[in-house]
């Protein structure tokens with residue numbers, strides 16, 4: 285009874301920063317479920333017969349369940365947890381505009397992920413990549429996004445500080461753009477036939493990455509980097525050029541996912557050219573990163589959250605060099621429909637944006653709970669297991685992709701080259717074991733930090749170096 289009362293009072297709390305804390309805790313919980321579903325999908329690809337006659341556990345259902353849990357339950361909720369800490373701090377408020385509403389929004393997201401994933405596992409799906417949630421769930425996502433946007437904008441507009449730091453531009457940009465992308469790209473709102481449906485679907489599929497994860501992730505990065513290093517962000521002008529060019533060049537890139545289909549040639553040309561032009565905002569972010577880090581690299585020996593930020597930035601560099609390269613027709617023709625693309629997706633969402641959220645959580649949790657992170661050793665294990673896990677996964681999937689591509693293009697029958705995949709799939713499974721183990725350690729560390737009775741108080745540490 286007491287537990288239920290505690291949960292209810294937490295969920296309807298109006299304590300400053302309680303929503304940030306609750307979003308982060310929920311995100312960490314979904315991270316464990318999401319990566320475990322990924323591991324199950326990897327096991328099914330390695331040993332296809334380990335689970336038979338349970339449709340809910342078949343690869344075709346586990347895969348979209350994995351993607352939706354990590355994209356909505358983990359990354360999006362982690363982002364909102366970070367936003368609801370960063371925005372009020374930057375505008376000089378104590379907590380977001382309406383903490384109770386923000387906690388209610390957290391509840392909406394949790395119910396959405398729970399019921400949405402059960403529905404996907406039971407075969408109720410729109411069957412479009414990244415947009416699998418069906419009908420009613422699309423409306424619930426929109427309600428969640430609308431409420432988050434309302435809270436974000438109201439927090440900034442009612443804060444005493446009127447000058448907008450660059451993170452505010454990026455965070456509000458993501459909260460403004462993503463609901464629009466969601467409405468255009470989901471069949472519940474705009475329905476097209478045939479190829480037009482694929483074009484709209486990939487407008488959504490690519491822009492959930494571009495206008496939500498990229499824009500929001502850079503906003504969080506631009507907040508953390510000056511904090512961690514004690515250096516001011518190298519160039520405000522560059523960051524603003526990056527902000528507007530992301531808006532310009534990301535929007536039409538979606539068609540690069542369907543270059544081998546009979547969509548109009550002009551649309552493919554625009555998608556390829558704007559994909560290459562994406563190097564402009566990417567270089568602004570990386571210049572800002574490397575120049576802000578100047579003279580501070582040695583801090584990473586002790587500063588655990590900074591290590592995550594460094595890996596994330598290098599992940600961003602690699603992802604964004606790979607992206608325009610594989611969007612060109614000559615390369616895309618070869619690697620399409622292979623594991624190369626899956627490697628690329630994990631480089632972006634795991635090595636880059638997931639690592640940014642890890643850094644944010646290690647920094648924000650002590651701030652919003654007043655408690656030092658329970659164990660530095662566990663944070664270090666979390667770092668190395670996640671880093672080696674994702675590096676091995678990326679390398680092995682890229683190699684597997686090249687073998688598959690050769691199979692397709694030399695017209696070798698699939699049943700012959702698919703048996704060659706076993707060692708690659710097995711090593712990918714092992715990389716998943718490392719990652720999931722890392723997340724088990726992480727969730728335990730955060731649990732002990734937030735809930736244990738004997739937690740140490742967070743020390744005064746402007747850069748956060750003493751928090752972990």
Ligand code: HEM
Pocket residue numbers: 318319320322323324325326329347350351354355358625626629630633634638712713715716717719720
């Ligand atoms: C937070 C961490 C993770 C994120 C954000 C993430 C994200 C994704 C995304 C976006 C895809 C779709 C890829 C595509 O475009 O085809 C995907 C697929 C997949 N992921 Fe993950 N993932 C994560 C962790 C994991 C882990 C730990 C494993 C375990 C090995 C895993 C295994 C898989 C598998 C097996 C697929 C399906 C690949 C296929 O269809 O061939 N993921 N994941």
